[in-house]
Amino acid sequence: MLNSSDEEFTYSSPGSMTLSPPTSLYLTNSRDQDEEAVASDLDIDKPASLSSRSLNQPVSRARSRSTSATRRGSSKLRPRRNSRHRDELTTMAKVFKDLLIMEETIRQQLQQQKFLRRKYTLFCSLLCGLIAFCIYQLYFSNTDQLPTGFWLITYQFLSIITTITLVLFYLSGEYHRTIVLPKKFLITTNKGLRQLNLRAVRVKAPWGDVLSDISRFVLRLLYNTIKFVYKGTSESQWCQELYLRSQERIGATEIKLVLNSRSFSPAVRESWELYRNEFWAREGARRRSSIRGPVGTTRKARMKTSAPS
Template identity: 40%
Template sequence: MENLQSRLDETEANSELSKRSLSPTRSSRLNVSGSSISSHSGSERKRSSSRTSSGKNVKSSNDITSASKIFRNLLILEDDLRHQAHRQKILKWEFTLFLSSLAGVAGFAFYELYFTHEAIVGFYRFILQFLLLFIAVTVALFHLGGEYKRTIVIPRRFFTSTNKGIRQFNVKLVKVHSTWNEQFTDLVRFVSRNVAFINIYILTKTLRLSESNALVTFWRSVTIRSQPRIGAVDVKLVLNPRAFSAEVREGWEIYRDEFWAREGARRRKTRL
């Protein structure tokens, strides 16, 4: 996984350089045209107005800098919570599938032993009884050892427990519900990307074709064009409307969308 914090540092450094290059020079700001002799009242008014404008500029600059730092920390927190939610989701589905498989095998063995019309005897009956006993002991130890709570209950309550912990920061982690078009597009990208990886492996490892071959180049371009969506596509942090104004919440949404748009373009360029 690429370092999000280093990417944020580079982005902020580039934006700071662009601001400095676009800002007027000190000499141009201090350049005053006109007569060398002016009245005392006129000079005082100019000084007061310049002090007022410079104070406003410093204040607005500090506000922008502080807001950028807050948004940067929110983006790092959101990305970390996104990875945690993804790991908890995978953990829950893996052990749910595991328990479902045990339940299916136990149900089949129980049906074969007690509900079939033909009598089950011999080694086959011993195997079925052993399977029932083994599954019963496994499920009992799975619950008594706390693995059921760690792998099923805690991942299921991840959003509730997380939001209780970050409530003091006036933020909330919510799920992003994708539309049918987005889900279909994600499925097409997933299939295309895996088919491209398989074809590249066959062409380069089995057929021993070079990287400059037209087919290899084509399938590599397919992998680039079918990269998964990044950013706030599954979970995201939302600011509490009672603690933050509409301008701040809109600025946070814009900051996040712009960063992930630039990051997605950068990743596609690095894979070219």
């Protein structure tokens, strides 16, 4: 039921609830009164109150939604950028790890080729020396001291056998495989690495490193001799220290891989050098600690056994 007057109106709902609008709303003309009457006759409900707060509420909600959306977008962009940077770092670390494995493989192959070349060079040198000695004893020694009988036959047999061995060694291709190819190992390796924009370079060791390598080699021979002769002394402290001092130098000792300056930026090449140096420093510390570990355990065990109960 709608009761209208010149100043205010009240709307009584069927459920006996009375809603009074604010005093700021007035019906100023008769047209508005007629519209209200028609609406009441047709049972059309009109909102009880209208305020600036109710009108501005959808706008504030829209603004909050837009700000939250922008925050979400910015928060999504930041992890994407961070994840992209992390992916680049992980891929670069994987590439550097593969380069380290390749470098170590090339270094081991170079050591094997050098050992093979030295071994067969020594073998050929011994054969040539034996041939020269036999020829000298047979033809160029004093006439009074020429071999006769058994020694003559022995020298002739040795000279013939060694000459045939050298000829077969050369004709069979072993000379080319064991002496010639190891000398050209780096040249053939760089031909294959050229497709990957890499190059293997020899590292010139200073005289201090050369002397330290010789001393380490002598200490290693001494350790192996002591271990072979005195089998019980290999567990002693001084023997373990000798073994620790006789270890070879690790890292970029003989060769190292160098990135092509035309294909890689200076930052990438510098990061590769830093990565390699840091890796070999950590690897050297890990190996020393792994060698010193058994020494410490045996020392503690001996101290426990020798301690009075």
